[in-house]
Amino acid sequence: MTRFLLQRLVQSAIVILVMSFVVYGLLGLMPGDPIDVMITADPNMTPADAARLREIYGLDRPILERYATWLGAALQGDFGFSRLRAQPVIDVLVPALGNTTILLGAAFALSLALGLAAGVTAAARPYSRLDYAINFAAFAGISIPPFWLALLLIIVFAVILGVLPAGGMGTVGSHGLWDSLSYLVLPVASLTIASVGAHTRYVRAAMIDTLRQDFIRTARAKGLSGRRVVLGHALRHAMIPVVTIAALDFGYVFSGAMITETIFAYPGMGRLIYDAVMGNDYNLALVALLFATALTLAGNLLADIAYVALDPRISFRSLER
Amino acid sequence: MRGESVFAFARRRFLRHRLAVAGAVCLAVLAAAAAAAPLAAAALGTDPEMADLLGRFAPPSPEHPLGTDDLGRDVLVRLLYGGRISLFVGLVAAVCAAALGTVVGLIAGYRGGWLDAFLMRFTDGVIALPALPLLIVLAAVDLSKLGLPAGLVASEDISLYRIVAIVAAVGWTTVARLVRASTLALRARPFVLAAQAQGAGPLRIMVVHILPNLASSIVVATTLAAGNIILLESVLSFLGLGIQPPIPSWGNLLTNAQELVWSAPMLAVWPGLLIFVTVVSFNFVGDGLQDALDPRALERHT
Numbered sequence: 096m097t098r099f100l101l102q103r104l105v106q107s108a109i110v111i112l113v114m115s116f117v118v119y120g121l122l123g124l125m126p127g128d129p130i131d132v133m134i135t136a137d138p139n140m141t142p143a144d145a146a147r148l149r150e151i152y153g154l155d156r157p158i159l160e161r162y163a164t165w166l167g168a169a170l171q172g173d174f175g176f177s178r179l180r181a182q183p184v185i186d187v188l189v190p191a192l193g194n195t196t197i198l199l200g201a202a203f204a205l206s207l208a209l210g211l212a213a214g215v216t217a218a219a220r221p222y223s224r225l226d227y228a229i230n231f232a233a234f235a236g237i238s239i240p241p242f243w244l245a246l247l248l249i250i251v252f253a254v255i256l257g258v259l260p261a262g263g264m265g266t267v268g269s270h271g272l273w274d275s276l277s278y279l280v281l282p283v284a285s286l287t288i289a290s291v292g293a294h295t296r297y298v299r300a301a302m303i304d305t306l307r308q309d310f311i312r313t314a315r316a317k318g319l320s321g322r323r324v325v326l327g328h329a330l331r332h333a334m335i336p337v338v339t340i341a342a343l344d345f346g347y348v349f350s351g352a353m354i355t356e357t358i359f360a361y362p363g364m365g366r367l368i369y370d371a372v373m374g375n376d377y378n379l380a381l382v383a384l385l386f387a388t389a390l391t392l393a394g395n396l397l398a399d400i401a402y403v404a405l406d407p408r409i410s411f412r413s414l415e416r
Numbered sequence: 417m418r419g420e421s422v423f424a425f426a427r428r429r430f431l432r433h434r435l436a437v438a439g440a441v442c443l444a445v446l447a448a449a450a451a452a453a454p455l456a457a458a459a460l461g462t463d464p465e466m467a468d469l470l471g472r473f474a475p476p477s478p479e480h481p482l483g484t485d486d487l488g489r490d491v492l493v494r495l496l497y498g499g500r501i502s503l504f505v506g507l508v509a510a511v512c513a514a515a516l517g518t519v520v521g522l523i524a525g526y527r528g529g530w531l532d533a534f535l536m537r538f539t540d541g542v543i544a545l546p547a548l549p550l551l552i553v554l555a556a557v558d559l560s561k562l563g564l565p566a567g568l569v570a571s572e573d574i575s576l577y578r579i580v581a582i583v584a585a586v587g588w589t590t591v592a593r594l595v596r597a598s599t600l601a602l603r604a605r606p607f608v609l610a611a612q613a614q615g616a617g618p619l620r621i622m623v624v625h626i627l628p629n630l631a632s633s634i635v636v637a638t639t640l641a642a643g644n645i646i647l648l649e650s651v652l653s654f655l656g657l658g659i660q661p662p663i664p665s666w667g668n669l670l671t672n673a674q675e676l677v678w679s680a681p682m683l684a685v686w687p688g689l690l691i692f693v694t695v696v697s698f699n700f701v702g703d704g705l706q707d708a709l710d711p712r713a714l715e716r717h718t
Contacts, residue, residue, distance in 0.1 A: 350546055
């Protein structure tokens with residue numbers, strides 16, 4: 096177990112290191128540089144001033160050298176300063192990370208629970224009318240553009256019915272729990288609908304596969320009730336692939352969260368990255384992207400741990416490579 | 417069933433899949449409507465950029481079957497022109513992604529060894545990354561800093577090429593894994609060994625002997641990927657990073673709609689509905705093709 100974790104942590108560190116270099120390079124390719132931003136802010140700046148500033152900030156040096164400087168500072172915990180928020184990057188990131196965790200966690204749990212219920216129901220009677228209907232709904236959920244879904248929810252619940260807020264984090268001056276929750280309803284609902292279709296299909300496929308196996312026939316032959324067989328024996332077995340695929344989808348879910356946060360003006364990581372890239376906030380964009388990557392890798396690691404926990408035949412040793 | 421060709425058999429199985437047939441019909445209708453966009457514009461006596469500031473937010477009428485938008489432009493004509501772009505970009509990007517994935521998968525599966533290990537770790541890495549944030553950075557890159565000619569960078573069509581390249585850059589992984597797995601299995605089959613014994617080179621074996629055997633699974637994977645890719649294009653265009661106005665696309669038609677959601681909610685409904693129908697159709701058709709072309713699906717139904 097320790098060896099496995101160590102191996103994976105080293106691998107993840109390498110991925111993040113490579114990512115940091117790639118993203119650093121890409122950000123350097125974005126239009127303008129920090130000095131251009133200063134020039135637009137200060138009309139009195141002469142080209143000579145700009146050149147001098149570039150020298151002071153080291154922007155005239157080759158990219159590898161600049162990257163090494165950034166990396167050195169970052170490894171000591173200095174992620175720089177956010178231009179947009181006028182705060183250290185880390186102070187901007189931590190609250191956003193918390194908000195995204197709430198949003199993603201709630202949507203993920205809800206979607207997995209609904210997907211389990213629908214998938215098990217569908218698999219209990221494959222190719223029946225009910226299975227057909229669930230399959231159709233799942234396909235519809237997978238195919239619905241997430242940002243359009245969010246807009247529809249806003250139109251129905253905020254514009255027409257006026258019962259829920261269209262975006263943000265809370266009403267000014269109100270600190271009630273209910274108030275905060277009401278701002279979460281639409282973002283969580285739109286993220287859940289966007290991922291429940293995929294979860295339903297995973298569960299259905301895994302359950303149909305499992306219900307065909309010998310140990311299920313044995314359980315039925317023993318005289319166990321259909322309910323006991325499905326929920327007690329088959330479900331646990333079917334959960335193995337489901338949990339793995341669901342956790343591997345984490346990167347995808349994060350992308351969904353980014354869309355949802357942008358539309359609902361929810362102050363999470365996705366919105367932060369979008370704002371940072373659009374607003375030329377290079378420090379913030381770089382570190383936020385690396386945090387998002389780390390979050391995804393952590394999700395993948397959790398998938399492997401769940402895999403071992405659910406399947407007694409698999410040990411951590413067999414996952415080492 | 418005697419004397420039935422492979423294609424007739426697949427066609428029969430596909431036609432039995434009602435949702436897939438419905439999807440195929442929807443796609444055909446959408447493609448025909450998009451292709452006929454100039455005709456519709458001529459019939460209505462307008463074009464996708466003709467503004468009429470006195471007739472903003474007009475309700476549906478004989479001149480404007482779906483009404484007009486915030487600049488008084490005809491919504492239906494803009495939707496049809498947007499469809500030309502969205503469908504075309506989606507298909508081209510899906511084919512590019514499939515081609516890239518096929519090349520990577522073939523090389524990894526046939527060559528094996530360290531090259532396979534490297535390519536597959538790389539694929540895993542791309543799959544694991546949060547795609548959309550990366551795409552946003554990629555979409556914001558200044559192409560002139562990459563040394564592309566200024567004339568090309570300034571042209572209106574650049575956003576089309578850029579989005580195809582970007583979407584293909586993340587969309588190839590599924591096909592690559594699929595092709596690699598099948599190639600690994602086929603590599604040890606007698607007909608490949610026979611070709612090797614006759615002195616065929618690796619390129620010939622990959623292209624002439626292995627690729628045709630993968631054709632049906634690649635077609636299925638590409639169809640299923642096309643839906644996702646159209647979604648991705650619309651998301652990026654919606655965020656203002658994909659296809660740039662004035663070229664209309666279903667994604668960027670929704671960009672303005674969000675601000676107008678309080679005054680003209682229907683503007684937000686139409687483009688999304690078309691994206692939804694297109695993606696659902698691609699998914700149903702892909703599912704149907706899978707059943708029709710994948711022999712393993714046979715026992716699943718019986």
